Amino acid sequence: MSRAQRKQFIDMPFNPDTQDLYLVRRSIQHALSTALPFFHGTFLDVGCGIQPYRAMIVAVPSRVERYIGMDFKVDDEVKYKTARPDITWDGLHIPLPDASVDCAMATEVLEHCPDPQAVLREIARVLRPGGHLLITVPFLWPLHDMPYDEHRYTPEAIKRMLRGAGFSDDMVRATGGWDASLGQMIGLWAMRRPMPDAVRKVLKYFTYPVVRFLIKRDRVPADLDWLMITSLCALARKQ
Numbered sequence: 001m002s003r004a005q006r007k008q009f010i011d012m013p014f015n016p017d018t019q020d021l022y023l024v025r026r027s028i029q030h031a032l033s034t035a036l037p038f039f040h041g042t043f044l045d046v047g048c049g050i051q052p053y054r055a056m057i058v059a060v061p062s063r064v065e066r067y068i069g070m071d072f073k074v075d076d077e078v079k080y081k082t083a084r085p086d087i088t089w090d091g092l093h094i095p096l097p098d099a100s101v102d103c104a105m106a107t108e109v110l111e112h113c114p115d116p117q118a119v120l121r122e123i124a125r126v127l128r129p130g131g132h133l134l135i136t137v138p139f140l141w142p143l144h145d146m147p148y149d150e151h152r153y154t155p156e157a158i159k160r161m162l163r164g165a166g167f168s169d170d171m172v173r174a175t176g177g178w179d180a181s182l183g184q185m186i187g188l189w190a191m192r193r194p195m196p197d198a199v200r201k202v203l204k205y206f207t208y209p210v211v212r213f214l215i216k217r218d219r220v221p222a223d224l225d226w227l228m229i230t231s232l233c234a235l236a237r238k239q
Contacts, residue, residue: 009052016208019187023215023230027175028107028136031233032056038132038235041102042066044094046123047109050083068101070094092118096126103127105134111151120165127238133167136233139174140181142192155224158234167236174220176230183214184230 012018012025032053040063045051048069058064071085087095091113104123110116123133137158143149155172162170176184190200190207221227 010056014212016204017191019204019208019211020184020191022187023176023180023184024138024141027231027233029053029056031134031136031175031235032105032107035105035132035134035235036062039064039103042068042100044096044101044104044123044126045069046094046104046106046119047071047112048083048085051085053105053107054083064103068096092122094122094126098125099128101126101128101131103132107134107136108138110135110137110153112145112148114150116151117161117164120161120167124166124238129238131238132235133162133238134233134235136175136231138231139229140176140184140231142188153232155232158232162234162236166239168239170234170236172232172234174224174227174229174231175233176215177218177220178228179214180218180230181228183211183218186214187211 008021009025010029012022014022033056036057039057043057043064043066045054045057045067048054048071051067051069054067054069058067068087069083069085070087070089072091073085073088089095092115104127106119106123110119113119120133127133135158137151137153139152139154141152155174158172159170162172186207190204190211195203220229
C-alpha cells in the first residue's frame with residue numbers, strides 16, 4: 001500500500017479533516033501495539049482489507065515470522081493494487097488446517113458477521129493452543145457498508161462469545177468514555193452529516209477544537225456500568 005494509504009491508519013494526524021476518524025484509528029493502533037508482544041510465528045489477519053497494519057505487525061522487534069492476510073475475493077484492481085489478500089474466504093470458513101496459525105486479529109470485522117460466534121469458533125479452530133486473538137469492534141459509529149452492518153457489542157457480549165468459542169484470559173476494554181464519545185459524535189456530525197460543502201468547510205474549523213479538547217480530557221473508568229463508549233478491543237487466548 002502507498003505511504004498515503006498507510007497514513008490513513010497508522011499515525012493519522014489529528015486535524016479538522018480527520019476529526020471523525022482520528023479516535024477510531026488511534027484506538028486500533030494502540031490496541032495492536034499493546035497486543036504485539038503476545039504475537040509470534042504465523043499471524044492471520046481476518047478481514048485484512050488493504051492490510052494497513054501488515055508492516056507494523058512484522059516490523060522488528062515483532063516475533064511474527066509469517067503474515068497471512070485473509071479477506072473476500074474482490075475484483076477491485078484499485079483497492080487491491082498493492083495489497084491483495086494472501087487467501088480468501090466466504091466470511092465463515094477459513095481455508096486453513098486446524099491449529100495452523102499462532103496468533104490472529106480481526107479489526108472492525110465482527111460487526112459485519114451475521115453469525116459472529118461461528119466466526120470466532122472458526123478462528124479458534126485454526127489457532128494453536130495458547131495462541132492469542134485481538135479483536136476490535138465499534139460501538140458509536142454510523143451504519144456503514146449496508147446491508148452488511150449487523151451488530152454493535154457490549155463488553156459482556158464480547159466476553160461471552162469469546163468464552164463460548166474456546167477462548168480464555170479475555171481482556172476486554174473500552175477505548176473511549178463519555179468525553180471521547182461526545183467528541184467523536186461531534187466530529188462525525190461535522191464531517192459526515194449531509195450539508196453543503198461550503199458550510200462544512202467553515203464548520204469543521206469550529207468543531208475541531210471542541211473535539212480535540214474532549215478527546216484529550218477523556219478517561220475510561222474501571223467500572224463500565226452506565227458508561228457511554230466509543231469502541232471495544234479484546235485480547236484473548238485459545239485454551
